[in-house]
Amino acid sequence: MGLFSKLKSIISKKEKVVEEVKEEYQVDSIEEIEEEQIDEVSEEVEEPEEESVEEIEEPEDVEEVEEPNDEEDAEEPDDEEDEDWANFIKEQENKKKIEEAKEIEKYDKGLEKTRKEFVSKLSMLGIKYTKVDEEYFDELEEILINADVGVNTVMKFIDKLRKRVKEEKITDTNYLNEVIVDELFVIYVEGESLTDKIHMAEEGPTVILFIGVNGVGKTTTIAKMAHKYIEEGKKVMMIAGDTFRAGAVNQLEEWAKRTGAAFYGKENTDPAGVVYDGLIKAKEDNVDLVLIDTAGRLQNKVNLMKELEKINKVIEKHIPNAPHETLLIIDATTGQNGISQAKSFQEITNITGIVLTKLDGTAKGGIVLAIKEEVNIPVKFIGLGEKMEDLKPFDIENYIYGLFKDLM
Numbered sequence: 001m002g003l004f005s006k007l008k009s010i011i012s013k014k015e016k017v018v019e020e021v022k023e024e025y026q027v028d029s030i031e032e033i034e035e036e037q038i039d040e041v042s043e044e045v046e047e048p049e050e051e052s053v054e055e056i057e058e059p060e061d062v063e064e065v066e067e068p069n070d071e072e073d074a075e076e077p078d079d080e081e082d083e084d085w086a087n088f089i090k091e092q093e094n095k096k097k098i099e100e101a102k103e104i105e106k107y108d109k110g111l112e113k114t115r116k117e118f119v120s121k122l123s124m125l126g127i128k129y130t131k132v133d134e135e136y137f138d139e140l141e142e143i144l145i146n147a148d149v150g151v152n153t154v155m156k157f158i159d160k161l162r163k164r165v166k167e168e169k170i171t172d173t174n175y176l177n178e179v180i181v182d183e184l185f186v187i188y189v190e191g192e193s194l195t196d197k198i199h200m201a202e203e204g205p206t207v208i209l210f211i212g213v214n215g216v217g218k219t220t221t222i223a224k225m226a227h228k229y230i231e232e233g234k235k236v237m238m239i240a241g242d243t244f245r246a247g248a249v250n251q252l253e254e255w256a257k258r259t260g261a262a263f264y265g266k267e268n269t270d271p272a273g274v275v276y277d278g279l280i281k282a283k284e285d286n287v288d289l290v291l292i293d294t295a296g297r298l299q300n301k302v303n304l305m306k307e308l309e310k311i312n313k314v315i316e317k318h319i320p321n322a323p324h325e326t327l328l329i330i331d332a333t334t335g336q337n338g339i340s341q342a343k344s345f346q347e348i349t350n351i352t353g354i355v356l357t358k359l360d361g362t363a364k365g366g367i368v369l370a371i372k373e374e375v376n377i378p379v380k381f382i383g384l385g386e387k388m389e390d391l392k393p394f395d396i397e398n399y400i401y402g403l404f405k406d407l408m
Ligand SMILES: Nc1nc2c(ncn2[C@@H]2O[C@H](COP(=O)(O)OP(=O)(O)O)[C@@H](O)[C@H]2O)c(=O)[nH]1
Pocket: 212, 213, 214, 215, 216, 217, 218, 219, 220, 221, 296, 329, 357, 358, 359, 360, 361, 382, 383, 384, 385, 386, 390
């Protein structure tokens, strides 16, 4: 079983990273680690104080001078520099490891609901049925549909499974669980690169357009993304293209203040006009990243399409090849409804990536697989909470960990 053992090793690798960091800092959760603690541990690895080397600095022809011993050799300025460098590297590696552990923990917590529902049911299935029969398949089908893997995906999946059961003469339901996990991930990883990063402009501002129906988390995602890139040292501007809904412009402006992003917006006016003026300002101010909020009215598809077309035209006029990304925001708690939203938006504009929000509040984590199978647009980020830090790049390995760690 190639993939399953690979998944198993991914999970234990992730577990080890988290455990090591927890032990080193003596915490129950990575979230508890404070800035100062990181510095303290880094200081501990620094070398102890050393004595001065002045006594050996005598002219060579003086006979009585003692040979400098090994310890003193180590105190030459060159070595000191090396030491500083080594400490710096150690400190950076330490920080990276904490970051990694933090991210794994976020996936763990954010996918808890899905895991509890989906995986515990799957394990129960292995206990309940000792034989793989029709009833078994029926119940498995139900579990997958409840996790929002998507009916079409489930049907194809069950067919594939039946075939394997027949061909490999599988009777043991526990072993079949391994086959299930294996096949689910074949759906996601088939012929794809595993990282789908944000495409950044080589020169001038990168422009990202955010689309999606009301309430899915567009504005919050913009705030989270601004926070992420500001922390990385980028100059970020938000443009409020959702100009007609009461309070929408203010909500974004509030987030701009909190994250330290620049802001451009005007209420009750043509969105494309606001984008036009905002982009002039962004270029004047040498902004690196422009995040554009839009209205989410889908009642009238033609109007929405026209509006997005107009906005896209304005953007391209200012910045050739922009927008560099058009991200569709989908609320994971809406399940299959999110999939049909994706299909509708796909018909009216070119989407380059999906952000799946509110995964923390749902047992429908299987929707990631349905998106892959039915919409085939990469999920680039996932929302695992309401805070600024709760947006994470979608990472299939962390996702596997969050979803299946209890099954192994
Ligand atoms: N739990 C959770 N709540 C979220 C997440 N993303 C957004 N929200 C909440 O969803 C609600 C609507 O978000 P908003 O950004 O205003 O949606 P918009 O209408 O698409 O701009 C807000 O209360 C957010 O705090 C997430 O990843 N997890």
